[in-house]
Amino acid sequence: MPGSGTDSTKPWTAGGPLVILVEPQLGENIGSAARAMGNFGLSRLRIVNPREGWPSEKARVFSAGADRILGEAQLYDDLRAALHDVNYAFAATARERGMAKPVLGADGAAAETRSRLAGGEEVALVFGRERTGLYTEEVSLCDAILTLPVNPAFASLNLATCVAVAAYEWSKAESCGALPFAPPDRSPLADKGDLFAFFSHLEGALETAGFFRSPEKAPSTIRNLRNIFHRLGLTRQDLATLHGAVTALEEGREGREARKVENNTRAAARKARPASGSDEAG
The missing domain is CATH 3.40.1280.10 (SPOUT methyltransferase, trefoil knot domain)
Structure with missing residues (x-):
C-alpha cells in the first residue's frame, strides 16, 4: 500500500x-x-x-x-x-x-x-x-x-x-539532521537600480490611476509603499513578476477606456444614421 x-x-x-x-x-x-x-x-x-x-x-x-x-x-x-x-x-x-x-x-x-x-x-x-x-x-x-x-x-x-x-x-x-530536500535556489537579490525602476513604474501607474488623491499626503504614502517592498528582500524574478502585474493593470485600464470610447462612437453613429425606408407618399 x-x-x-x-x-x-x-x-x-x-x-x-x-x-x-x-x-x-x-x-x-x-x-x-x-x-x-x-x-x-x-x-x-x-x-x-x-x-x-x-x-x-x-x-x-x-x-x-x-x-x-x-x-x-x-x-x-x-x-x-x-x-x-x-x-x-x-x-x-x-x-x-x-x-x-x-x-x-x-x-x-x-x-x-x-x-x-x-x-x-x-x-x-x-x-x-x-x-x-x-x-x-x-x-x-x-x-x-x-x-x-x-x-x-x-x-x-x-x-x-x-x-x-x-x-x-x-x-x-x-543523517546529522540533514533534511531530504532544500528550498529551490532563489533568483539573485535585486539591486537598487532594479528596485528604483520598479518604484518609478508602480508610482507612475498609481499616479495615472488617481491613487494619490491628496497631494499633501502623496510623499508619505510613496515612502510607505517603498518601505513595504524594501522589507521583502525582493529578487530579480520577483521584480519581473511585479512589473508584469503592474503592466497588466495598466493595459487592462487602457483597454477598458478604449472599448468605452469605441462603444460611445458606435452609439453616436447609430443615433445619427437615418431611419430605413421613406416618409414620402407614393
Missing part, C-alpha cells in the same frame, strides 16, 4: 539497531511500528510471543508497504532468547524502576547506539506490551533505560508512537 511519500525507485535504507517488541497485543501496532521503522531507516525487527499469533494480516495492512520488515521479522518465545546475541540493550519505559542503570532520552540513546554499532557491538531497542509495558524483570535484562519527557499525568505512549520517536532520533543522528 504505497503512501504519498513512497518512491520505489529510491534505495531502501536499512540497518541500525534491532527493534524488539515484547508480547505485542495487536497486529495493528506491530504493523504501525514496522512502518515507523521503515520511515526512519530501521529494518531489523524481532517479536516476542505476539498475542494474536504470527504472521498477522492486520500487521501487514497497517505496515503500509513496510512488508519486507515484517517478512524478515524473527520470532522468539521470550526476551532472553531475543537478546541472545545482543551486546547492549535499551529498555523503553515511562516508569522509574529503581535500578542503577543509565537513563537516556531518545536522542541520547541514538548517539550511544551509533557509537556502539560503529565499534562492532549489536544494539537493541526493547519495547513492551501496549497495556503494561515491560515487566521489571525484563528491564533488568537490559543495560540502560530509554525514556521520554512525556506528560507525567499521561505518560503511556502508543507502542508504534514510541518506536517512531526512537527511530526518528536514530535517523536524525545518523
